[in-house]
Amino acid sequence: RLVADSRNVALRHTAGLSTPQQVQMVLFALYGLMDEEETYKKAVKRILRRRYRALYRGIGLEPVENPNYTYYYTLLDMEELSERLYGKEFSRWFMENFPPEEFIIRLAKEAGVVLLPGKGFEVPHPSARVSLANLREVDYLTIGRTIRKILDEYYEEFRKKGDPNAQS
Structure with missing residues (x-):
């Protein structure tokens, strides 16, 4: 030292x-x-869980709850999210047609939020890491809605490519 x-x-x-x-x-x-009663620690955990749930509420999915989660960060696996929302066929198409970083870049442009790659730097994985420690609960709801909006747009593109007569 x-x-x-x-x-x-x-x-x-x-x-x-x-x-x-x-x-x-x-x-x-x-x-x-x-803080022998852990009042502060319990309050922080409640806030983080509310933010986590708000993020998923914005996406339109039930969050996966786990008593072992810290909820300080959450990993959004785009392959898993796309499959949960629209099925395996769409998820496979989504993974094959878009580079992993495209979604993160698009989210930054449209929501004004920068997320880190989920599996670390220089690892091409379709995921993003969200810190639940920085923003207000309403901001996570907005991020979730933007994620859903982007995935909805990809899904519309998928539907049009699969069915040339598909209507929006």
Whole structure:
């Protein structure tokens, strides 16, 4: 740690936490020890679960609940979502015809929200990771509605390609 505290910032910038970060961590830990009823922790969990449910309400699907989820992040697997909404045939078409990052880029343009790739960087997987810790509940509802709108548009394109006489 002494070496990392040297003034050679460019060489040691990732070696540790800054003093303000260390103080903040101490305060969080102290509060965690003082809150014996876990009031804060339970309140945060309720908020995160509401945001998770709002996201899926916007998509128009029942969320998958799991007592082991932290709900701090959720992974939107586009292959799974497209299949749950419109079936295997559409999901297969969707996966074959669009690069994994296209959906994330389109969502950023249309909803003003930037999501990270779900499986990490440089991994071509059709998923997005949503942080449920940053926005208001209504914002997650809006994100969900935009996701559904985009998938609905892809589905209309799928229907038109499958049936040239299909009406919107």
